[in-house]
Amino acid sequence: MKRFVYADNAATTKVNDMVLTEMLPYFSEHYGNASSIYSVGRDAKKAIEAARQKVATALNATNQEIYFTGSGSEADNWAIKGSMEFLKTKGKTHIITTNFEHHAVLHTCQYLEKHGFEVTYLPVNQEGYITAEQVEHAIRPETGLVTIMYANNEIGTIQPITEIGAVCREKKVWFHTDAVQAVGNISINVQAQNIDMLSLSGHKIYGPKGVGVLYIKKGIRVENLIHGGGQESGKRPSTENVAAIVGLGKAIELATADIPKKVEQVSRMRDYLIEQGLKIPKSRLNGGMNRLCGNVNFSFEGLEGEALLLMLDMNGICGSSGSACTSGSLDPSHVLMAIGLPHEIAHGSLRLSINEHTTQEDLDYILEVLPKVVERLREMSPTWQA
Numbered sequence: 183m184k185r186f187v188y189a190d191n192a193a194t195t196k197v198n199d200m201v202l203t204e205m206l207p208y209f210s211e212h213y214g215n216a217s218s219i220y221s222v223g224r225d226a227k228k229a230i231e232a233a234r235q236k237v238a239t240a241l242n243a244t245n246q247e248i249y250f251t252g253s254g255s256e257a258d259n260w261a262i263k264g265s266m267e268f269l270k271t272k273g274k275t276h277i278i279t280t281n282f283e284h285h286a287v288l289h290t291c292q293y294l295e296k297h298g299f300e301v302t303y304l305p306v307n308q309e310g311y312i313t314a315e316q317v318e319h320a321i322r323p324e325t326g327l328v329t330i331m332y333a334n335n336e337i338g339t340i341q342p343i344t345e346i347g348a349v350c351r352e353k354k355v356w357f358h359t360d361a362v363q364a365v366g367n368i369s370i371n372v373q374a375q376n377i378d379m380l381s382l383s384g385h386k387i388y389g390p391k392g393v394g395v396l397y398i399k400k401g402i403r404v405e406n407l408i409h410g411g412g413q414e415s416g417k418r419p420s421t422e423n424v425a426a427i428v429g430l431g432k433a434i435e436l437a438t439a440d441i442p443k444k445v446e447q448v449s450r451m452r453d454y455l456i457e458q459g460l461k462i463p464k465s466r467l468n469g470g471m472n473r474l475c476g477n478v479n480f481s482f483e484g485l486e487g488e489a490l491l492l493m494l495d496m497n498g499i500c501g502s503s504g505s506a507c508t509s510g511s512l513d514p515s516h517v518l519m520a521i522g523l524p525h526e527i528a529h530g531s532l533r534l535s536i537n538e539h540t541t542q543e544d545l546d547y548i549l550e551v552l553p554k555v556v557e558r559l560r561e562m563s564p565t566w567q568a
């Protein structure tokens with residue numbers, strides 16, 4: 183029997199009902215501008231500050247270190263461009279990152295390369311990890327910033343962020359991490375981990391789209407990306423998206439309430455999906471075992487990921503191949519290239535990202551449909567030989 187199974191939570195998540203309930207009054211009753219002095223404006227202001235407190239608590243930061251942005255992508259752009267603009271005045275023009283970052287980081291670094299900055303793209307190994315030693319060896323006198331993602335959105339690999347933070351602290355280089363996929367799946371403590379800047383996004387943690395956060399540690403100087411009024415201490419002007427900010431605050435509170443429980447439950451399901459999925463002939467798992475609790479990334483030889491996604495969709499299953507941001511392009515994912523997959527294997531990849539709402543019935547349904555679909559596509563392929 184056909185079911186609907188949403189297994190693309192790394193692309194976006196459904197807004198939690200409790201989050202939506204908290205947001206709604208900020209469209210209707212409390213619609214004031216948070217900068218106004220009358221009471222509907224003050225209500226909005228209070229709600230923003232309460233949300234800021236929730237984000238600060240979740241990261242072990244202070245309220246003054248939390249800035250709301252329009253997205254995770256904006257937070258990444260701001261962290262990298264804004265800090266380098268300042269660091270340039272101190273003679274620091276070199277950035278260290280990896281070759282498998284999200285495009286919000288990678289394309290920002292490529293942009294800065296065209297504007298006089300130098301970037302080192304550290305290679306990840308075949309399982310999708312880098313080491314703190316690689317970072318240490320790449321640091322030069324002109325290095326101003328290290329930006330390395332906490333967990334990868336395609337293959338789920340988790341980087342040694344605490345060790346990298348320690349190296350950056352010792353070498354007096356600023357450290358930014360894109361933690362969009364990590365928040366709610368890994369306990370984060372920006373102070374203990376020596377993180378100077380951190381990006382996160384509302385819609386990856388059961389909150390609304392179009393809202394993000396950049397944490398900026400006290401003492402770190404980041405020039406504005408946007409100029410205008412005095413909102414967000416003048417650092418990120420524009421009339422606040424109050425409902426979305428309230429939603430993000432509630433979402434992060436819920437997502438970080440009991441991470442060990444979520445990880446225990448979801449990684450058990452993930453491991454079952456991996457174990458059973460790998461029974462499909464000529465399949466492989468991409469990424470190592472220190473991975474996000476909800477991330478599975480398979481490659482199947484002899485087929486096209488796009489065709490696989492369409493057939494899964496006809497069966498009510500939502501997954502992804504490459505990342506949502508690059509589908510529509512024929513190039514294989516830069517992440518799968520970075521871990522050294524040959525083109526033809528990278529093309530036949532499938533990411534399934536599950537969460538705590540995924541059920542055993544959902545998994546069994548995926549495992550019933552997937553082998554049939556893979557077999558069918560291989561039968562249709564002119565070049566496939568079993």
Ligand SMILES: *Cc1c(COP(=O)(O)O)cnc(C)c1O
Nearest residue numbers: 253254255284286335362363383
């Ligand atoms: C989704 C995502 C982003 C972008 O966040 P948006 O809010 O969609 O702009 C950045 N980095 C990673 C790792 C992501 O998964």
